[in-house]
Amino acid sequence: MNSFIEALENNDLDEMRKIPKSDLHNHITRGGNKKYIEEWAGIDIPECPKFKDLAEMNKWNEQNIKPLFQGVVGYEKRIEAAFIQAKMDGIKELHMSVSIGEESFYENSVKDLVQAVKRIHQSFAPDIIFIPEIAISTFKPFDEMNERLEEFLDQEYFKSFDMYGDEFAITSFKKIFRKVKEKGLILKAHVGEFGTADLVKEAVEVLELDQVQHGIAAADSEDVMRYLRDNKIQLNICPTSNVLLSRVKDYRIHPIRKLYDYGVRVTINTDDMLIFNQSVSDEFFNLYNTGVFNPDELNDIRKNGLKYMSRNE
Template sequence: MDINSNNFIQALKNRDLEALRKIPKADLHNHFVLGGCRTFIKEKTGIDIVPNKGVMHSMEEMHKWNDQNLGERFNSPEMRQLKIDATFVQAAKDGVQILEIGEDVWGLDVYFQSDIQMLINSFKQSQRQYGKDIELRLQIGMSRHCSINALEKWLEPFWDEKAFYSIDLYGIEHGQSIENFNGIYRNAKSKGLKLKAHVGEWGTAEDVRQAVEILELDEVQHGIAAVESKSVMKYLRDNKIRLNITPTSNVVLGRVKDYSEHPIKELYHSGIDVTINSDDILIFDSDVSKEYLRLYENGVLSERELDDIRMNGLKNLD
């Protein structure tokens, strides 16, 4: 067993968060607008962003938190850059070695003067300055409620840029039928992008299967509802579909009653490729090291199983 695994296992047993932070890990489900380091943002702006307390009952409540804690004052190109910087600061502090993040397609016009090179460089520059040891997997982001026409128009400047690694779909899970995105995903596949979408957080196991089948997804963000169906779990395992899971987000948003009941246990034990990630650090107080520790302390997975998942996240998909 390698030294990192030994140290990681020991750190879990000692419940030593600082030691956990030193061990390499991946964050493959991170929304940079809410992924930043709280103390860095405070230092730069004087603004205290306080994580949510208790359970939220809907995405609307999450948007309300967003308006109260961030709101308009963060909606400028300068503050967008600050959020990107804060995300690399946070990731570096937390021992994240692979970070998959990216801008929403509409952000190109609003924050980067419609200049795709400016957008790409702002992530790369931030990575060089604050996270030089981090592998950046740059993602193209889309919100599910946006019209397909608008998305196709916004996507045009992104398609031929080799800097992008993946494409993701998020926002209101049932914003519109998943079939509508077929054309966009066929195009993304032809460009060699890894295909991801948020599904099975608010929806069902069948929603997960459908999204994977129709969009030919490589990875699912959340996907925890798959646990409701043995056949969907088998389908995910047989097709080597990765689930990028975010336990604290699931608990805070009331998708899972308690850490001890988190479906990651059953999904992992049924042989599905799972990873552990942060989602929205500023709201959920959910950095990646804390996620591992919480699953360990709640007896969901053993220290060896958690290390196996950590190592899995650092492996490349075929």
């Protein structure tokens, strides 16, 4: 019998962790294993509450997480904890985003930042297929970001690109996406988390996205779901993030079911492990135990994320 299905049916987390999985929506500074950080910092991080919006989450993060990490030592500990988390959870394909601005920990040397990420990947999780991702916030000054982006691209290290922040402003960054596309990176953006189905379609069209981070609002429109399905646009969905940010009331009614039924390609991911504390393995159990998917469907979704590995596992 398939070991993934067996692990699900037996509610066996240890076995589930051994099964190859992917995490394609993961912000590197927030991707860390909570326990590992608690032991390092010598404190208990409280369980995060249900937030009413992103602002409330950011405030909680400022109070409970940020003060633990000082300077470059703290920054590198975050990255270390993220690779350790992925390895521990059996993640074989990992996309993690480094935000433009994080080079400030290295006196603005993007080269030194890249060296650090490479070194930590090699030291803690060399067997993971790691796709380094550049992320830009829509809230940062455009000219400054544009200039820094050149430096990031010049490293020839990054293979993916993501934008987050104000979904409603995202299509005004078309030029940036064109530039990144020329370099052959995977194009993603955070859209359809707070915004509408039409916004998801517009962003995919205008920015020529390959994948959408969240994109769950697409379930509100058959037209948009059909568009995503026909154009093979993948949605990298983070169920617990959606529940804890009050985007979805409960796993049971998560739109991932509707998207899947419509034939939209979906994957299951963590977003901010250090805050939400639900691994990819946990998420498979969350969706199984609440009756959203059966084991075969979850196995199908698991394979969606493993592009570089054999499809037959």
